[in-house]
Amino acid sequence: MSQLEKLYEGKAKIVYRSQEPDVFLTYFKDDATAFNAQKKGTITGKGEVNCTVSAILFQWLESQGIPTHYLEQTAPNEMLVKAVKIIPLEVVVRNIAAGSLTRETGLELGTILPQPLVEFYLKNDALGDPLLTRDRLSLLAIVTPEQLEILEKMALSINQHLQKFFLNCEITLVDFKLEFGFDSKGNIILADEISPDTCRLWDATESDPQARILDKDRFRQDLGAIEAAYQKVRSRVTDKQI
Ligand code: TMP
Secondary structure: OOOOOEEOOOOEEEEEEEEOOOEEEEEEEEEEEEOOOOOEEEEEOOHHHHHHHHHHHHHHHOOOOOOOOEEEEEEEEEEEEEEEOOOEEEEOOOOEHHHHHHHHOOOOOOOEEEEEEEEEEEOOHHHHEOOHHHHHHHHHOOHHHHHHHHHHHHHHHHHHHHHHHHHHHOEEEEEEEEEEEEEOOOOEEEEOOOOOOOOEEEOOOOOOOOOOOOHHHHOOOOOHHHHHHHHHHHHHHOOOOO
């Protein structure tokens, strides 16, 4: 891997060019950040959990007709993916109020939303990933109105499939963030990762509001037992695949 050309290093992953054109290798790090990297740490085993969970979820979504960048998991923390040009939008889907939605609207934590909420944030660390309005989305013209509609439809469909998958693992899918990219033919496909770093996942067998948290909120809020929570997600997802 060290001889491969590094294309991009983010907060949680490194992307390398592979020997194949149109194929990238993604390496998942144990490094953890929150609040736009103001908080930094390490979650031992996180890279392996996030890579493995993402691989299983991408394969599940592909089986349900959602195009993704996933090709093959080549090591516990390495994945081959189709080369894409990432669309600089973070697409968040919410089923239950938590995080910035409760902070910014006053909705009570745990409120079940009458319908899933899809939000678009600008993927720009320097600007702090701001939430975009429809008019700002149209002004920035990162995607066409038709592409925006495709992103929204794909996000809602992915939400339905992921909810079904996680329900079977006795995990409640509270909310999650997706990234999409254009493949070599210009098609929009799902990219990045789907993991306890990018989802809020609550243990459906646990009613205690802190004990049920199985995702990066344990790190964000200093709740402890972070590694154990990530491993629990890995084992539930691995054992209860549908
Ligand atoms: P939020 O409530 O902080 O806006 O987060 C919504 C969802 O998006 C949550 O599941 C965590 C995920 N997320 C990321 O994956 N990356 C980020 O940078 C942020 C802020 C949130």
